[in-house]
Amino acid sequence: MRVSLTRACRFYTSPITPKPSFFSPRAILNQPFSSSSSSSSHSSTPKPKTPLFLKPPKYSATLSDLKKWHNWAKALASSVRSTFADSDNGPDSSILFRELNWLVEDSLEDPSLIPQLGFQNNSQSVRLRIGLDELYGLWKQRIEKRKPFQYLVGCEHWRDLVLSVEEGVFIPRPETELMVDLVSDVLVRDNDGLRDGFWVDLGTGSGAIAIGIARVLGSKGSIIAVDLNPLAAAVAAFNAQRYGLQDIIEIRQGSWFGKLKDVEGKLSGVVSNPPYIPSDDISGLQAEVGKHEPRLALDGGVDGLDYLLHLCNGTASMLKPGGFFAFETNGEKQCKFLKNYLENDSACSFCNVSIVSDFAGIQRFVTGFRQ
Amino acid sequence: MDTYKSSGPGGQHINKRESAVRIKHVPTGVIAQAAEDRSQHKNRVSALSRLRTLLALNVRSSVKLDAYSPPPQLLQILPPKSTIRSSEVGPQIGPNNPKFALGMQALLDLIFAVEGSVSEAAKLLGLSTGALSRLIRSDDSLRIAVNELRTSKRACSVELCWRHKLQGIVDDWRIKLLFPLLWLIDPLLKQRPIADAIFEDVKQRGTLRNILLSIYANKKSVDETLVEVLTFSTYVNDMRMIRSNFIHEKDTII
Numbered sequence: 001m002r003v004s005l006t007r008a009c010r011f012y013t014s015p016i017t018p019k020p021s022f023f024s025p026r027a028i029l030n031q032p033f034s035s036s037s038s039s040s041s042h043s044s045t046p047k048p049k050t051p052l053f054l055k056p057p058k059y060s061a062t063l064s065d066l067k068k069w070h071n072w073a074k075a076l077a078s079s080v081r082s083t084f085a086d087s088d089n090g091p092d093s094s095i096l097f098r099e100l101n102w103l104v105e106d107s108l109e110d111p112s113l114i115p116q117l118g119f120q121n122n123s124q125s126v127r128l129r130i131g132l133d134e135l136y137g138l139w140k141q142r143i144e145k146r147k148p149f150q151y152l153v154g155c156e157h158w159r160d161l162v163l164s165v166e167e168g169v170f171i172p173r174p175e176t177e178l179m180v181d182l183v184s185d186v187l188v189r190d191n192d193g194l195r196d197g198f199w200v201d202l203g204t205g206s207g208a209i210a211i212g213i214a215r216v217l218g219s220k221g222s223i224i225a226v227d228l229n230p231l232a233a234a235v236a237a238f239n240a241q242r243y244g245l246q247d248i249i250e251i252r253q254g255s256w257f258g259k260l261k262d263v264e265g266k267l268s269g270v271v272s273n274p275p276y277i278p279s280d281d282i283s284g285l286q287a288e289v290g291k292h293e294p295r296l297a298l299d300g301g302v303d304g305l306d307y308l309l310h311l312c313n314g315t316a317s318m319l320k321p322g323g324f325f326a327f328e329t330n331g332e333k334q335c336k337f338l339k340n341y342l343e344n345d346s347a348c349s350f351c352n353v354s355i356v357s358d359f360a361g362i363q364r365f366v367t368g369f370r371q
Numbered sequence: 372m373d374t375y376k377s378s379g380p381g382g383q384h385i386n387k388r389e390s391a392v393r394i395k396h397v398p399t400g401v402i403a404q405a406a407e408d409r410s411q412h413k414n415r416v417s418a419l420s421r422l423r424t425l426l427a428l429n430v431r432s433s434v435k436l437d438a439y440s441p442p443p444q445l446l447q448i449l450p451p452k453s454t455i456r457s458s459e460v461g462p463q464i465g466p467n468n469p470k471f472a473l474g475m476q477a478l479l480d481l482i483f484a485v486e487g488s489v490s491e492a493a494k495l496l497g498l499s500t501g502a503l504s505r506l507i508r509s510d511d512s513l514r515i516a517v518n519e520l521r522t523s524k525r526a527c528s529v530e531l532c533w534r535h536k537l538q539g540i541v542d543d544w545r546i547k548l549l550f551p552l553l554w555l556i557d558p559l560l561k562q563r564p565i566a567d568a569i570f571e572d573v574k575q576r577g578t579l580r581n582i583l584l585s586i587y588a589n590k591k592s593v594d595e596t597l598v599e600v601l602t603f604s605t606y607v608n609d610m611r612m613i614r615s616n617f618i619h620e621k622d623t624i625i
Binding site: 089090091095098099102148149150157158159160161170171173174175177273275276277281285286288289293297298328329330331358359360362364 | 379380381382383384385386387388389390392408409410411412413415
């Protein structure tokens with residue numbers, strides 16, 4: 001009897017449920033990769049991972065084992081104090097505690113059980129979407145390797161959406177939420193003239209902006225979301241499908257305007273949050289960003305302006321007359337530079353070029369219209 | 372209006388999930404915040420709606436009473452039976468509608484102008500006192516704000532009425548005897564048929580009037596209107612309020 005007890009103690013998951021490593025979460029996603037016009041469908045098309053909160057609760061653990069993990073995780077988070085913040089403006093312990101709560105929320109089948117974690121020695125079993133030993137691994141990676149929280153849970157809450165993200169895909173930022181409001185303001189003022197026609201989201205990543213705009217444009221909208229990274233394209237397609245927008249959003253894998261020849265001169269709107277961080281700043285970024293998010297999505301060249309300038313140069317021929325554009329930038333310096341650049345364009349392609357600040361009061365967006 | 376967030380370059384540089392939002396209405400200095408949601412956008416929406424409510428509750432404008440004409444935002448929150456409400460105003464909007472705060476603000480301005488008299492305000496709005504009381508009770512923050520406007524007055528406020536009613540019920544010897552039993556059978560009491568059976572008696576206006584008369588010094592204020600207002604009730608809420616009153620505050624006589 002004693003032998004089997006100690007054996008049972010070593011397994012965090014109930015002996016009945018199988019160990020997590022046998023089951024690939026990707027098997028759950030039976031959907032084929034987006035059937036829309038990706039001109040070259042590779043046989044090695046990446047399959048997007050299922051976010052934690054969508055995984056089936058196949059695992060279980062006793063409340064007391066879960067509590068043990070939770071205490072360990074809290075202690076680990078607590079030991080950080082302000083070391084990350086001091087070294088690279090990373091998160092402090094209070095932010096980590098908040099992330100830990102969200103991790104628990106996404107892991108439990110029934111998050112309303114969270115208060116019961118306070119009770120010791122509770123042998124009641126709870127169902128989890130992830131094995132308890134994997135939970136140890138995840139949190140260890142968070143603290144020791146500074147892996148971004150969003151990659152742990154496989155999702156990011158953004159505007160009124162929950163978007164799947166994974167390593168290799170850029171995590172949508174709260175500042176970018178305003179982009180959707182900029183578009184919606186334009187549509188309201190414009191009396192729906194721009195509601196018809198194509199909108200394009202360049203460098204869509206997880207598809208955040210495209211999906212946000214799709215919900216504003218309504219069922220008659222058409223959006224093309226472009227990304228160079230095939231993994232991002234796959235994740236964006238997954239997210240679009242989750243919101244039932246696969247008929248409105250077309251994902252194209254390619255570089256900037258490269259795959260958009262067919263809509264040249266016809267676009268109602270071009271929006272983008274392109275990489276805009278100056279190359280030299282990348283090494284000084286907080287580890288979650290600099291060491292884990294794709295450099296392709298961050299590095300904007302020497303001044304951070306490489307892609308923004310490319311967009312400014314290409315947008316004039318892409319937009320129809322009266323078409324709208326909005327780009328997110330690194331801040332005041334880039335905004336002022338771009339406004340100047342666009343207003344002094346020799347062909348006078350643009351009018352009403354404006355700078356819009358984000359909610360922290362930093363000049364963040366450059367917008368305008370095609371003459 | 373500006374939003375507070377930590378300083379720094381922001382944007383692509385940062386991944387710190389600081390989704391909490393705090394908004395300040397610069398002209399009045401009123402601040403509202405929200406941090407419950409994982410999305411900054413959702414917290415912004417919550418904070419804005421809280422700010423709107425706070426402004427409605429705290430910022431008063433004066434109202435001209437002679438030839439008073441309620442503004443459209445106030446008309447919108449009135450029930451259709453109001454005699455001054457025309458059909459052009461549209462359907463009645465409730466507390467969940469973002470525009471409710473504006474109507475609430477105008478209503479509070481009016482009640483303030485009539486020195487807290489719900490009946491006077493009701494007349495000006497083409498409603499019975501009971502109907503206006505019901506409207507006031509439909510939103511907790513409105514109810515509390517009206518009560519605060521009236522606490523200095525001798526008339527009976529909606530909030531005070533509730534407390535009197537409960538105190539009266541609690542002081543009733545039958546309830547005092549029953550209470551230990553109630554504590555044990557509380558889950559049963561939440562069942563409507565059982566609850567109704569026990570409180571049938573109290574619900575009757577005669578019994579209620581007697582209870583009120585036994586606790587009011589000023590018997591004249593125990594009139595039909597008061598009784599009418601108090602017989603509107605939802606049982607479960609009453610039970611909760613009775614329990615909390617009895618346990619926490621044994622001396623809530625106003």
